[in-house]
Amino acid sequence: MSFVVAVVGATGAVGREMLRTLEQRAFPVSRVVALSSKRSAGTKLPFAGGEVVVEELVAGSFAGVDLALFSAGASVSREYGPIAAKAGALVVDNSSAWRMDPDCPLVVPEVNLAHAARRPKGIIANPNCSTIQMVVALKPLHDAARLKHVVVSTYQATSGKGHAAVEDLLAQTRANLEGKGVEPSVFPGQIAFNVICDWKAGEGDTSEEEWKMVYETRKILGDDSIAVSPTTVRVPVVTGHAEAIHAQFHRPMTADEAKTLLRGAEGVELFDAPYAPGNHPQPVQAAGQDAVMVGRVRNDPGVPGALNLFVVADNLRKGAALNAVQIAERVLVK
Ligand SMILES: NC(=O)c1ccc[n+]([C@@H]2O[C@H](COP(=O)([O-])OP(=O)(O)OC[C@H]3O[C@@H](n4cnc5c(N)ncnc54)[C@H](OP(=O)(O)O)[C@@H]3O)[C@@H](O)[C@H]2O)c1
Structure with a gap:
């Protein structure tokens, strides 16, 4: 089985590391949807020997998406995280938006993977890098x-x-x-x-x-x-x-x-x-x-x-991208 993966904030420091991590760990990706603000729409980013063209993040960006990895700041996550979850994606969010929400597990797979099972909002939060x-x-x-x-x-x-x-x-x-x-x-x-x-x-x-x-x-x-x-x-x-x-x-x-x-x-x-x-x-x-x-x-x-x-x-790998991808591996791919 393979998954449609959206990377929100793909042009950023963490987003670029997300793409590298997905590729290096051979995460089963059928398609990557790279998203950013209007500023960077059209940018080409390397992925799996080819390129993905960055699209502007809009409410309709998550149709058909199985996994949405967010790293575009807390306000973007607050607005679009629930939209992605409602569209059926597992959301793993790197920002601080959902970390202390009692209905969003805050997960480090080596430490508390069991918490990921209860996620009524469909959002799993990635902790602060430190x-x-x-x-x-x-x-x-x-x-x-x-x-x-x-x-x-x-x-x-x-x-x-x-x-x-x-x-x-x-x-x-x-x-x-x-x-x-x-x-x-x-x-x-x-x-x-x-x-x-x-x-x-x-x-x-x-x-x-x-x-x-x-x-x-x-x-x-x-x-x-x-x-x-x-x-x-x-x-x-x-x-x-x-x-x-x-x-x-x-x-x-x-x-x-x-x-x-x-x-x-x-x-x-x-x-x-x-x-x-x-x-x-x-x-x-x-x-x-x-x-x-x-x-x-x-x-x-x-x-x-x-x-x-x-x-x-x-901080960009275990502190952000790697931890998020590991969560997705354990929850979606198993
Ligand atoms: N850096 C770390 O070590 C680290 C660790 C853990 C968590 N985080 C969290 O991850 C998030 C991103 O951090 P970063 O270091 O990667 O920041 P960054 O390098 O500044 O990148 C920000 C990304 O978010 C996008 N973005 C900004 N505003 C947006 C909007 N309104 N709509 C859509 N996309 C938007 C940017 O797109 P444009 O190119 O269009 O501007 C860019 O892709 C933050 O919430 C941060 O707290 C970072």
Whole structure:
């Protein structure tokens, strides 16, 4: 059996990765419907040795579509997600529009695939990229010793903010190296040779991105008692988010036990070698890869029974496109 697949936001950073992922994983596609705004209609995108011509997204775009992968922002998903579902498509949405809706499961296949079975709106939400890689790494540890408190600091790549954000980083870097003034076009300030917090404001002084990590982690792991203390930060990296994670459990956990649990855990690549300068997971290694790389697993010197880890993954793949395609594989193709 093969499926008609719509990719909404096909010209974007995630949409392009969706097309690559469908092709690389030989997802059974009978036809791709590539959709964008009017701006990019007519653009040709490579797919399966040929090209697909991008069409403007309209209400009628979903006739005959079996699977609709959305990555065109929350307002597009809010408006067109239900239209696609009503037309009979399974909707897997990458935006934040449906993540906290109690009638939309929020799914990471390695962690909570069973949640995908109950989807009364026909929409499955893909979590935030930072949340996905964190829960893949923490799930085996949570199953063994139950998470109590997670303190996480992120080092997030510019592609997490879309295609134009990467162009801004590159333009700023060139301008800086040429001694010219930096004029940001997407970021609220200088990102080249700098580190900034560029998230939308959230409740209190906690950013929207930080709240996503709190609420989404609890929903995915099905445990509202887990305390999550995030600080989300943007760094001048093109692709690959890194996270420094401190985890406390309801019973003491050692680094040795954690490594045993993580070795061979689904979706995880454990970096087991002892620490040496530069010997740890890095965004340049993770870019283009499927695995969530977990390294620097160590006992916390200050809190007995707690652990520190360093977790890196490709935000466009496991953080977005790959996770969405894996959901579709498990739900539609099986
Ligand atoms: N980047 C990541 O790492 C990441 C990870 C997880 C989730 N996400 C989510 O995925 C979504 C897309 O992110 P991105 O990074 O791929 O952004 P992007 O590179 O800016 O791409 C946005 C895409 O959405 C399309 N689009 C925008 N407005 C539209 C409209 N009114 N109607 C139809 N299409 C429209 C754009 O089409 P045009 O070419 O016509 O403008 C483009 O294809 C966002 O919701 C984001 O939060 C991103």
